Amino acid sequence: GENVEQHPSTLSVQEGDSAVIKCTYSDSASNYFPWYKQELGKGPQLIIDIRSNVGEKKDQRIAVTLNKTAKHFSLHITETQPEDSAVYFCAASLHSGGSNYKLTFGKGTLLTVNP
Amino acid sequence: GAVVSQHPSWVICKSGTSVKIECRSLDFQATTMFWYRQFPKQSLMLMATSNEGSKATYEQGVEKDKFLINHASLTLSTLTVTSAHPEDSSFYICSATPAGRPNSPLHFGNGTRLTVT
Numbered sequence: 001g002e003n004v005e006q007h008p009s010t011l012s013v014q015e016g017d018s019a020v021i022k023c024t025y026s027d028s029a030s031n032y033f034p035w036y037k038q039e040l041g042k043g044p045q046l047i048i049d050i051r052s053n054v055g056e057k058k059d060q061r062i063a064v065t066l067n068k069t070a071k072h073f074s075l076h077i078t079e080t081q082p083e084d085s086a087v088y089f090c091a092a093s094l095h096s097g098g099s100n101y102k103l104t105f106g107k108g109t110l111l112t113v114n115p
Numbered sequence: 116g117a118v119v120s121q122h123p124s125w126v127i128c129k130s131g132t133s134v135k136i137e138c139r140s141l142d143f144q145a146t147t148m149f150w151y152r153q154f155p156k157q158s159l160m161l162m163a164t165s166n167e168g169s170k171a172t173y174e175q176g177v178e179k180d181k182f183l184i185n186h187a188s189l190t191l192s193t194l195t196v197t198s199a200h201p202e203d204s205s206f207y208i209c210s211a212t213p214a215g216r217p218n219s220p221l222h223f224g225n226g227t228r229l230t231v232t
Contacts, residue, residue: 034220034221036223041226041228042225042226043119043121043208043210043223043224043225043226044159044208044223045223046220046221046222046223049220051218089158089159101149101210101212101221102161102164103149103159103161103221104161105158105159105160106158107157107158108157108158
């Protein structure tokens with residue numbers, strides 16, 4: 001089955017700096033890679049996702065890059081703000097359309113943005 | 116759009132009792148919903164896939180008689196933890212994606228914190 005490794009487990013940055021979180025996956029058949037933000041006591045919230053036919057995707061201060069050859073994808077947050085502080089999870093899945101997503105999650109990164 | 120609601124948000128029960136958790140898709144229909152379990156400071160682990168009108172599919176190591184899943188309508192799936200024990204205490208989270216929209220992402224509810232005393 002799929003195995004997703006996520007690094008670092010904790011990341012502390014100063015407000016305004018950039019933050020980068022990296023993930024690797026094992027199953028070359030995986031084609032869908034979402035990133036979720038989870039605040040304390042809440043469910044994960046999708047912040048950005050990328051499919052394997054795209055190498056990079058950006059949404060305002062958030063960007064995700066995908067290297068299919070290396071089976072590696074990364075989350076980039078620029079101009080970090082204190083409200084970005086949360087646990088971030090990457091995930092991988094083979095998704096062929098429809099409702100069947102079987103996501104395998106990384107272990108999460110606790111991001112702390114210091115004012 | 117694509118809001119997933121869970122109820123209750125937290126529950127405390129005594130060992131040996133059963134607890135039902137509801138997962139609703141508020142503004143879309145979902146033929147498939149997913150149940151995850153998360154221990155403190157750990158990742159989400161898929162427990163089972165809930166299929167409307169048919170039996171759920173359980174992941175390896177998850178007892179289907181312990182965690183009963185019913186997906187009776189296109190907007191509601193329930194997870195019942197039967198004969199709960201302290202080791203069942205965890206954060207249970209459901210997720211769903213709109214049926215008929217091939218590339219819609221998976222959306223999660225806000226979870227249910229179960230504490231078994």
